[in-house]
Amino acid sequence: MPIHYYIVLALALFSIGVTGVLTRRNAIIIFMCVELMLNAVNLLLVAFSKMHAAKLAAFDMAGNVGAEAQIFVFFIMVVAAAEVSVGLAIIVMMYRNIHSVDVNFLNRLKH
Amino acid sequence: MNISEILFWFLSALAIGSALMMISSKNPVYSVLWLIIVFFAISGHYILLNAQFLAIVNIIVYAGAIMVLFLFVIMLMNLNAETEPRKNRWLKWAGTIAGGSLLLVLVAALRQVEQSGADKAVGEGNAGLIQNLGMVLFKDYVLPFEISSILFLSAMVGAVVIGKKGD
The missing domain is CATH 1.20.120.1200 (NADH-ubiquinone/plastoquinone oxidoreductase chain 6, subunit NuoJ)
Structure with missing residues (x-):
């Protein structure tokens, strides 16, 4: 497939994630939208890693053109997993303190 | 098609x-x-x-x-x-x-670079296979791999400390 189909698809998923962060007020759903944005970026990185694979595979005998990009995606997944565990712990603590997951109650820095 | x-x-x-x-x-x-x-x-x-x-x-x-x-x-x-x-x-x-x-602006900005049209993402190349990725990961990127284990350890400790019932 042409690369710009993947670009448009990843941009659409990213924009849906941004829209979710802007419109929803449940902290867990905002967090899930952040995960969606991370996955859109991962999809775009994998598509870019395969962009020149057909041309460059003739020169590289090992055939691992673009493996660095996929290692990068792997590390993004690692960091996302660590981030989710800490973030969900923060949301649980927030629920325990204010008995809600509405982010609009977290406005104490405003006053 | x-x-x-x-x-x-x-x-x-x-x-x-x-x-x-x-x-x-x-x-x-x-x-x-x-x-x-x-x-x-x-x-x-x-x-x-x-x-x-x-x-x-x-x-x-x-x-x-x-x-x-x-x-x-x-x-x-x-x-x-x-x-x-x-x-x-x-x-x-x-x-x-x-x-x-945001979607409109990004797509409109990227319309200019799509003129070449020859760049395709193909399902070829062996980079995504587990053997090649493992070779790259454990040869060239072994230090970030080990550092990510420290990241996981600190995330685990942080989640336990945050989630612990405070007094």
Whole structure:
């Protein structure tokens, strides 16, 4: 497939994630939208890693053109997993303190 | 239109439709389930691009571990549609328009570079196979791999410290 189909698809998923962060007020759903944005970026990185694979595979005998990009995606997944565990712990603590997951109650820095 | 193009369009429509359902459903549990469908569609895209290791890792880590963690937290808090906070109508429209404008601006900015049209993402090359990725990961990137274990350890300690019942 042409690369710009993947670009448009990843941009659409990213924009849906941004829209979710802007419109929803449940902290867990905002967090899930952040995960969606991370996955859109991962999809775009994998598509870019395969962009020149057909041309460059003739020169590289090992055939691992673009493996660095996929290692990068792997590390993004690692960091996302660590981030989710800490973030969900923060949301649980927030629920325990204010008995809600509405982010609009977290406005104490405003006053 | 061959089979991979049909699969591409099907998986793209599935991903975008499920993502829209994810941000628009009232019940958080349904949101989690729609997001799992999005992750499966993205894994299908990885398989189409011959990145099989990432497809499996995406299913195991995201759909298997992270989403189950989300489901546990939602069921622990006993959230449902009635406890959904009241939303301002205009704020919702403003957010939707802002997100759509972001998509419009990015696509319009990238229209200029799409003129070449020869760059294709193909499902060829062996980079996504687990053997080649393992060789690269444990030869060239072994130090970041070990550092990520320290990251996991610190995240684990942090989650336990934060989640501990304070006094």
